[in-house]
Amino acid sequence: MVSNNTAVMDIKEKPGIIRSIVCDRARSPLSRILSLSKDAATHSSTSSECVASVMSQTKDAPASALGVLVKAEGLVKVYRRGAEEIRALDGVNVRVQQGEFVCLLGHSGAGKTTTLNLFGLMDRPSDGELTVAGHAISGADVSFLPEAKLDMIRRENIGFIFQQFYLMPTLSATENVDMPLLWSGKSDVERSRALLERVGLGHRMTHRPAELSGGEQQRVAVARALINEPKLLLADEPTGNLDTRTRDAIFDLFGELNKEGLAIVLATHDTEIARRVDTVIHLQEGRIVD
Amino acid sequence: MYKEDLLIEARDVWRSYTRGSETIHALAGMNLTLGRGEMIGIVGRSGSGKTTFLNQVGCLDKPTSGTLKIVGRDVTKLSENELVEFRRDHIGFIFQLFYLIPTLTVKENVEMPLIFARKRDPDKVMDMIKKVELEKNANALPGQLNGGDMQRVAIARALINDPQILLADEPTGRLEHKSRDSIVELFRRFQSEGLGIIIATHDLGLAQMTDRVIELKDGCVIDREESYVFAEVE
Ligand SMILES: Nc1ncnc2c1ncn2[C@@H]1O[C@H](COP(=O)(O)OP(=O)(O)OP(=O)(O)O)[C@@H](O)[C@H]1O
Ligand SMILES: Nc1ncnc2c1ncn2[C@@H]1O[C@H](COP(=O)(O)OP(=O)(O)O)[C@@H](O)[C@H]1O
Ligand SMILES: [Mg+2]
Ligand SMILES: [Mg+2]
Numbered sequence: 001m002v003s004n005n006t007a008v009m010d011i012k013e014k015p016g017i018i019r020s021i022v023c024d025r026a027r028s029p030l031s032r033i034l035s036l037s038k039d040a041a042t043h044s045s046t047s048s049e050c051v052a053s054v055m056s057q058t059k060d061a062p063a064s065a066l067g068v069l070v071k072a073e074g075l076v077k078v079y080r081r082g083a084e085e086i087r088a089l090d091g092v093n094v095r096v097q098q099g100e101f102v103c104l105l106g107h108s109g110a111g112k113t114t115t116l117n118l119f120g121l122m123d124r125p126s127d128g129e130l131t132v133a134g135h136a137i138s139g140a141d142v143s144f145l146p147e148a149k150l151d152m153i154r155r156e157n158i159g160f161i162f163q164q165f166y167l168m169p170t171l172s173a174t175e176n177v178d179m180p181l182l183w184s185g186k187s188d189v190e191r192s193r194a195l196l197e198r199v200g201l202g203h204r205m206t207h208r209p210a211e212l213s214g215g216e217q218q219r220v221a222v223a224r225a226l227i228n229e230p231k232l233l234l235a236d237e238p239t240g241n242l243d244t245r246t247r248d249a250i251f252d253l254f255g256e257l258n259k260e261g262l263a264i265v266l267a268t269h270d271t272e273i274a275r276r277v278d279t280v281i282h283l284q285e286g287r288i289v290d
Numbered sequence: 291m292y293k294e295d296l297l298i299e300a301r302d303v304w305r306s307y308t309r310g311s312e313t314i315h316a317l318a319g320m321n322l323t324l325g326r327g328e329m330i331g332i333v334g335r336s337g338s339g340k341t342t343f344l345n346q347v348g349c350l351d352k353p354t355s356g357t358l359k360i361v362g363r364d365v366t367k368l369s370e371n372e373l374v375e376f377r378r379d380h381i382g383f384i385f386q387l388f389y390l391i392p393t394l395t396v397k398e399n400v401e402m403p404l405i406f407a408r409k410r411d412p413d414k415v416m417d418m419i420k421k422v423e424l425e426k427n428a429n430a431l432p433g434q435l436n437g438g439d440m441q442r443v444a445i446a447r448a449l450i451n452d453p454q455i456l457l458a459d460e461p462t463g464r465l466e467h468k469s470r471d472s473i474v475e476l477f478r479r480f481q482s483e484g485l486g487i488i489i490a491t492h493d494l495g496l497a498q499m500t501d502r503v504i505e506l507k508d509g510c511v512i513d514r515e516e517s518y519v520f521a522e523v524e
Contacts, residue, residue, distance in 0.1 A: 120393075122433060147395075151395065162392060164387065166390070166391055167389070170350070170377070170383055171406075182405040183398060
């Protein structure tokens, strides 16, 4: 079902986006900007070279070729509790392009978390079309993807952060960041440390969460979300537990990461935050409103 | 009880913090022993030192003074690195907020400590998941479970490395009574295999399901006659 509350977003052709799209061949742009990977030397072109090459390649490319990370059309999510049906999302249309910074704004219960859970493949839509990082997840002719496949797509493309940080209390900051790599047997402590440096926590590597402030814990969570070199960061009320100064510092970090090419979808009820991003989607009772 | 069966021996343990010119004694002469297969409840008002004590026993923190022996080892003498290893071998932790990783499946959450210890063992993980009765949810994400089941995952994760001691800080604070009782039942099952358990809680009902309840006030154990907590309900 496609409802009439449609909000397909335009891509803003800001340099950051173009650069990221072009530089992003095999791997995510962040890894090269952070120069963390072992083969960093092969990626030594400057960003201006990058932009130039992009321009020549993408001059006439249609918008669709510019890397759509999330495409949702008529997205519906119904939760059932006994006889009760809750339409948490009721026909939502959203497009997220590579390198875009989108804010999902809405009151508690509007459907923000539900949206992020669907985009992040943590849950399945009840109806509508959803494509994430080029993989058709749901829609008319889309075959059912097993959970393991969803887990794989998520791991390869998406970073998640949450209001409650969800760090392991018994592990150091470095170990918390490294954790997602363990399953693939590619533990990389050097990279974890470099990411902690990147988020401004070079002096807190061996601290455990209880020994860190809320803002510092969220920075660890950001570093962990980046360890898999995601193209898309989904952030659910990431500054909800922080004071306004810490909130602003975390938000500045998001801004920098976005400039480096990371696409971000941030859910919040904080209009102050929403004022600072390119694209704001207002959600109300599971629908997009103007 | 044989001495070897003592899992925890805390004698006159102090933990003091200085903030500016002020010194706070979070623990002030704490004494406690825990035997193999014993389950103890620790109660006490907010700030009485429960979490601080669990942190000492769990080797997350070091006493300012006193004797603290865990499975016979004097842990006050261990270096930072030795403590990390000692903790991983002997202690399991669970908390009020379960601290499950939302993007990892139940199975992966449980497996995590084994992976850190480079002892990957999928069969062991499945056995543990069966033990906490979550085999149907092994591939689910934590967000799809109810609170009681989330705590079961956390328990499975805490125990996957076969520790002798489980430390639980307000483990059922977020659960309704039915889930709480089934968690205690699960504790009893592990207890009967020799696991020593300490539960810090504000919930007297929970504390009274353990073998022995002790009450803390100002960082040390007080007698029942001085009790705040019990006085309030009696
Ligand atoms: N890292 C720290 N620095 C300074 N003071 C601390 C620190 N940790 C604990 N304290 C102080 O030690 C005392 C005991 O705190 P603790 O957290 O152990 O209490 P608790 O019994 O667990 O309380 P609650 O029931 O609220 O969880 C409090 O006065 C607390 O403020
Ligand atoms: N797992 C669930 N089961 C039942 N109802 C749910 C579930 N998750 C969310 N809901 C309902 O869906 C609606 C949207 O919730 P949510 O996406 O969490 O909103 P937000 O994140 O904007 O606060 C609410 O009415 C909420 O109660
Ligand atoms: Mg929410
Ligand atoms: Mg406490």
